[in-house]
Amino acid sequence: MGKTVLSIEGTDFYINGKKVYEEIKGSRPEAHGLLMNARFIQGIFDDSEDPGRFHRFGRTFDPERNTDDLITALPEWYAHGLRAFTVGLQGGGPCFTLFNEKLHNNPFGEDGTSLDPAYANRLDRLIRAADEIGMVVIVSFFYFFQAEKLKNGRAILEATRTASRFLRQGGYTNVIIEIANEHDLTKKHSLLEYPEGIVALLEIARHESGGLPVGCSSTASFISEEVAKESDVVFYHGNGRTRQQYYNDVCQLRKWAPNAPIVCNEDSQAVGNMEVAARLHTSWGYYNNLTKQEPPTDWRITDGEDRFFAHRMAKIIGISLPEIPFEQQFYLQGLEKEITLDGKRWIRLASLYPETIDYVEFFRNGQLEYQSYDEPFLMNFVFNWYQSPSLEKPEDTEWKAVIHLKSGDVLEKKVLLK
Incomplete structure (x- = not known):
């Protein structure tokens, strides 16, 4: 048995017999039992086709170092x-920079009966570190995209058994299984695409994992x-949803x-959705492709979006942290060299309280380039988790965000490039 023993009672999570966060002095009772989380999906990532393509952002990629x-x-x-x-x-x-189908990040053999030892070792190391x-x-x-590398439905069944048995043999007590990430996007295997197949895989995983x-x-x-x-844990992805849609979806789930915990384990940088989740006593998952899904990944709490999410999460829970001064609650992000x-x-314009912003104007070399009206205030907004890039120009000297607050106040954030 591990040091961190997860259990579930009704809609609440417990660790070592206590509601999560109950052990924190001064924490908010309404947060007790939640499981605030983040999408660190590339924690054991590798690419057997061409790992050298990830020597970028001024760093060298190594799968062991990544973990x-x-x-x-x-x-x-x-x-x-x-x-x-x-x-x-x-x-x-890593959909901002590469097409998914070009990667080969699959630890399963084609028939699903084997698990790559290097992936297994990295996963074991990561789970045990979390347990500590x-x-x-x-x-x-x-x-x-990677599931399509398994040859048929039998291979999906076998891979589910293989992964579940690995987790049982590890004796882990701090693990939840998610059968698939957005299963309905898997078009090659009907077992994954349709709910009937997922129900069968859930039962297999529950049994084989012990x-x-x-x-x-x-x-x-x-x-x-x-x-x-x-499901023992009802997973939800809030990508692209407004706060109202998020609320409606969770109410339906x-x-x-009614007697299972609901966990959003992927949304976006739109931390306003986290407030909706908390009011519904459901757990929320931060997803930032740019800082946390593009290898080689910087896993620290980096400036801007990561920092603001971490601070808002702590406040929801009731963890005491120094207040971030008003002028530092806005950060013009994406111009870092790395x-x-x-x-x-x-x-994009990262903000501690994006709900207070009416709209943002982006200026390039003094000329208006774009206006953004929806959280998380991305330049070239597509969805709340995705944006098109801006191409560098030799004549670029500065970018500026003019932030129009709902209060009527206006402030600026500027980055000089030369």
């Missing part, structure tokens, strides 16, 4: 209240009554599964 760097960063996240994170056996998509400090690991088995809690996420538009009712790639920048 070790995440382990090193966990205590800082824990101190801000993070109690769980999702890691994928097949990772996720009191954190839960949500282990996601399948990612839609009773670990199980669940499965889908895109928000494809939430399923069958999957919700069969609660009607279907995340510029192939002449592309992903520029």
